[in-house]
Amino acid sequence: MIDEELCINCGKCAKECSFGALDFKEKKVRYQGGCVACGRCMSFCPTSAIMVNDVPNIFPHHPWFTERDRRAIAAQARSGGVLLSSCGTDLPYRSIYDDLLLDAAQVTNPSIDPLREPIETRTYLGRRSGKLCIEKRGKKYELVSGDGAIVSMDMPIMIGHISLGSVSYNTQKALFTAAEHLNIVAGSGEGGLHPDFFNFAHRINSEVASGRFGVTPEYLKRVAAVEIKIGQGAKPGHGGHLPGEKVTEMISQTRMIPEGTDALSPYPHHDIYSIEDLQQLISVLKEATDYQMPVGVKVAAVHNIGAIASGIVRAGADFMTIDGFRGGTGSAPRVIRDHAGIPIEVAIATVDQKLTEEGLRNKVTLCASGSVRSSADMIKIIALGADVASVCTAAMVAMGCRVCQHCHMGICAWGIATQKVELASRLDPKIAAMSVVNLFRAWNEELREVLGAMGIDSVESLVGNRDRLRYVGPNPKMAEVMDVKHVGEGWG
């Protein structure tokens, strides 16, 4: 909606709109449909003349065949194809995070003041032996075995896998810079590492996906950790998909594929058809990296995730990322994004329980990803059982993303999910990096506040401490499955 009185007809909005929704002809701006509500025009209008409103419903109201359904039907009737979308699902599934409340210390144990007392948030990523062997050598003892390859991070936050290709060079540079500043780890995403980013390698968790794009031993030896991607929460059972429009010269070089071709990773790894095969790939990667770095496995949260996770630890994974069904994506079939997988809250709680039952939980670092929106979500997922919260969408939002769900089109108006030079240059990597740094610093401070209130002075004592959570939702079965007590239930 443009306020004719305020508009000075400068044409900025139309220039900023990369989705072609605005037309500027004869010194007049006209809306011509196709707005994705990315909000870019509003931010750039010098007179605040333009407003993006909910587009009025052109379909007669119907509670069952919603407008969303009817739009989808129309689109498929036109194209006969699979509907693509991006970001996490926008269907209004109930949030379990919001049904959980945190505990605080009162009287019988003191709370800790984070302004006056140290509260530690250092977190390690990698395998733990579960047992240190200290032997007497002569008069003194020596640590004989039990240590291993591990990466230290200043906070229990990791930036998830956002590949160069799905996002611009500047975006990835901003993310890596932020990881460096924060002393945390960032995912490379599929497709290897651009040579310019080799100086960030010691902060990179390198993804080895089914396409194996850009994976070479030289590169693997430089990074902090290696992660085999089996699945992704937004599209469990599905491979990667980078549309040809995004495969520019730069992408073609890092991924080692021809320019302009769709980069389609196979659905499964074609050398992994079983847990034994996974074990072999883990061993190969460990060999290739001289056992100097942790090798992890990333899987989507699916129904049988407990048993799958236990298999993955037994196969030798040093860390494991579970990606919940709300997890984001640069491009995925909508039917899968919206309807497959399970919520991360339940997945983490059940995996933590299962691994504990099997005596494996202290052998592995458990990372949770899939739409952690706030420090509260992060704290809750840690209390449910995760060592680390892996975050993507929130980091992108910090940089300017409006979650318009149109990344797959490659014309992101904010210069994030695009390869078009004129759009990509809209993002200043320095400013974007600082925004991410600020966000995670703030979250970590909030984590400290909460830990202090709980009377805990180091984050590891919150991991899987489900005792400190209570369920307030409508479904007690949910609480039972997650092994969380209902509100009102005390300790004794």
Next chain:
Amino acid sequence: MASRPPGMERQPGGCGIAGCIDVRGGKISGDTIAKMITTMGERENGLGAGYVGYGIFPDRRDEYCLQFLFDNEDAKTRTEEFLKDNVYITGDERVYTRKVSTLDPPYPLVWRFFAIAKEKLDWPRGPIFDPDDRIVELAMQINTEVDGAFCVSSGKDMAVFKGCGYSHEIAEFFDISRYEGSMWLSHSRFPTNSPGWWAGAHPISILDWSVCHNGEITSYGVNKKLVEMEGYKCSLLTDTEVIIYIWDMLVRRHGLPIPTAAFAMAPWYYPLIEGMDEKSKKLATWLRIVYKEAFLNGPFSILVGRREPETTMIAMADRKKLRPLIAGTSEKKDVIFAASEECAIRAVDTKAWTWTADAGSPVIAQRGKGLIRSGLEHPFKGVME
């Protein structure tokens, strides 16, 4: 009494603790410890107290003493049958108890069996060959499966005497003055709820380990997972029970020297670790990584007793020192004391020399060796340095 009241899970609250050990081989009468603990009257409210004596069965030094609380004769019979199948019973007797006018009945039946472990224990999870592991498994099995029976201690040449009442009432009930031991630990409680559960009182003991604990562990959920992974069954659901399993696991099963195990439970902060010498830094870092679930967060002070390889008392507080703990020695340095308050030590030895240890740093006294650590040293003194 022996069985856990329905719905009861954890018992938070404050407490008093006191302990003493004769490091030169002499004996200390039960009266001494009773005097120490009862002096700190403000730290208890009559809802639980207890004692553990070491070196009290000199004639049966090498037999396990399984001391039980039973709700009734039937529970005893069932326990006895279970024991007969799994250990060689070498003797048994009723533990002397008497009526205390201020203590309301019903009283539990207190019984002890002396036993030798069988060569191996065939267990659903596979045979167990280590005799100590067999006893641990049996005690946990009885406590979780046999209704109305509770094994309160299972070590050699030691026993636990505890119940629901004030510390002076429990001392009177068991006539604690009839025993003489080389080491005594004791505990009095100020719980915020009143379960009236005798077996739930402290000290908590498994094998030759016993723990008296004042505090509330905020990391309980995490610590519990660790010990369950190691096969311990949490039948008491108190943080104290978890602490004792962690000691047993780290020291007996994983073979860590005591100061190292203590460091895992109350580690230094990372910036301090950075300042250590290289070897200590490596050990400290890996203790924090590998045993992060053993870290006891929140306020506590504990007294830990152990008999193997030699009777030892360990006293330590959390790494912020949020609960009180004071140590002392007699003038001749033959008796080492530790307690929540100085008055407990002064009550039995007016000339004792007392000090407070560093936060998270264990005071260790051992029979034959004397005071091994005063709690003011580097965490790895005697281990790495």
